[in-house]
Amino acid sequence: MKVGLYFGTFNPIHVGHLTIANHLAEYSDIDQVWFVVTPHSPFKTKSSLLDNNQRLEMVFRATKDYTKLRPSDIEFGLSQPNYTINTLTYLQEKFPDYEFALIMGEDNLKSFHKWKNYELILEHHHIYVYPRISKGKIETRFKDHPKVTKIEAPIMELSSTFIRKSIKAGKNIRPMLPEHVWEYVDEMNFYKK
Incomplete structure (x- = not known):
């Protein structure tokens, strides 16, 4: 089975995330997409970042009606700070x-050489x-790499930051x-302060 790992804080998960993940699950050779919820770093104080389990709960609620999409808390048990390779x-x-x-988004590929x-x-x-x-260009070594596949998914310029501010x-x-x-967000009064 081929699993696509979609990493993020998902603070909150939104329809853009779901659209991209579902597109990959339906239109590529990926069988399942796992939303890997990135844990809150104990070394950073970021008040707008919800607790790990609250964000995992949102991902669970978002994906529960989709058989090919699922939440993952796999990074919660790994030592911090964590790296994707680990x-x-x-x-x-x-x-x-x-x-x-x-x-990953095209923007992340631009800085991939720093990972x-x-x-x-x-x-x-x-x-x-x-x-x-x-803005900026993708390095040629990644653009033409046989293991890098650009997908023709809908462009979703919706951000969790915009949602929180709104x-x-x-x-x-x-x-x-x-x-x-x-x-869940409404019931828990998330992001209102």
Whole structure:
């Protein structure tokens, strides 16, 4: 089975995340997409970042009606600060019969050469890149790399930051969140302060 790993804080998860993940699950050779919730770093204080389990709960609620999408708390038990290469190594040991690929936006690919052991990641894993409206160029070594696949997913320029600011400003953002996530955010009064 081929699993696409979609890393993020998902603070909150929104319809853009779901659209991209579902597109990959339906229109590529990826069988499942796992939303890997990045834990809150104990070394950083970021008041707008919800607790790990609250964000995992949102991802669970967002994906529960989709058979090919699922939440993952795999990084919660790994030592912090964590690097993607460590997560990939851990997953490969835990699920030796699975093939793991990375899902990232075009903007992340531009800084991929700065990631710890990025050469090793490229050697053992495919990377699926979804389009983003962003400045700067992708290095040729990644653009033409046989393990880097650019996907023709819809461009979703919706950000969790925008959603949090809008909630704080009292705006109606309900269409931007999966229904179950909106209900949870509203019920818990998240992002209002």
